[in-house]
């Protein structure tokens with residue numbers, strides 16, 4: 001399959017007063033060209049760290065290992081200058097908090113003009129025209145006027161559209177989005193997700209979106225990677241994962257999601273994820289898993305290929321299925 005990004009055995013560690021601790025513990029993923037991969041998991045599972053690792057945006061003192069191959073280029077081997085040139089150009093990133101992405105002291109349009117001029121050899125007048133065109137594309141009404149306002153003069157939804165316009169300014173091939181709709185109300189969230197799909201269809205870009213919200217995944221994902229305690233535990237097509245989850249953690253997440261018209265009590269996953277400074281041996285989910293056996297806390301589960309659209313890492317999955325190495329799991 002034509003893939004734009006391939007991550008293998010990514011480990012992201014932080015320096016703490018208890019030594020180096022890993023927030024991402026051997027993640028392998030691939031992102032097909034023009035498709036959306038959603039990374040799903042509870043808070044603290046390492047989703048943001050994994051996403052930031054791609055552009056080497058983890059804090060000073062953190063350590064990254066493994067490989068991150070973007071269009072045949074190894075990102076972990078690039079110099080800071082080379083990564084800087086890729087950032088915002090071939091790979092753009094959008095965060096949850098649109099206010100912090102924009103400078104409160106500058107007009108929104110001017111900030112996007114600067115981004116355009118930093119990456120393209122164009123005059124300011126041309127950059128201004130591009131901003132208006134981008135605003136139109138992301139559905140900002142009266143684009144000429146809106147370009148002149150300050151961030152706080154826009155609603156949350158409009159600001160997130162402006163941030164998306166900024167990310168699109170250099171027509172990136174890969175868009176990384178970290179909970180981009182979490183701060184928005186449900187109607188605006190749905191509009192923004194729709195916008196992501198529209199721009200993907202137009203630009204043909206690949207998207208990795210991180211979220212804890214299964215509703216978001218259902219709306220936008222082609223593929224889903226479920227992350228728990230710094231590892232991917234299940235991966236596959238969105239339809240397959242949401243209709244027939246195999247890993248007990250994925251099953252728990254889905255059971256804990258309210259559906260429209262749901263009346264009964266929601267089942268929540270009991271307990272909390274383990275601390276990254278104190279990871280248990282074996283399967284990190286074993287302590288909370290309703291299906292756990294004694295062997296679960298002894299061995300790290302390998303991926304089981306369940307069908308062409310789904311893999312999961314759980315030792316309880318049928319022995320008859322072929323076990324495959326993590327390296328080739330994706």
Ligand SMILES: Nc1ncnc2c1ncn2[C@@H]1O[C@H](COP(=O)(O)OP(=O)(O)OP(=O)(O)O)[C@@H](O)[C@H]1O
Pocket residue numbers: 014015016023041042043044045046047048049050059212276
């Ligand atoms: N700079 C840091 N130093 C030490 N630990 C960190 C640092 N940044 C993140 N972590 C830890 O790494 C783990 C993964 O965090 P991460 O933000 O990636 O989780 P997440 O799945 O994105 O959750 P959330 O949605 O809450 O951000 C957490 O335990 C977090 O405390």
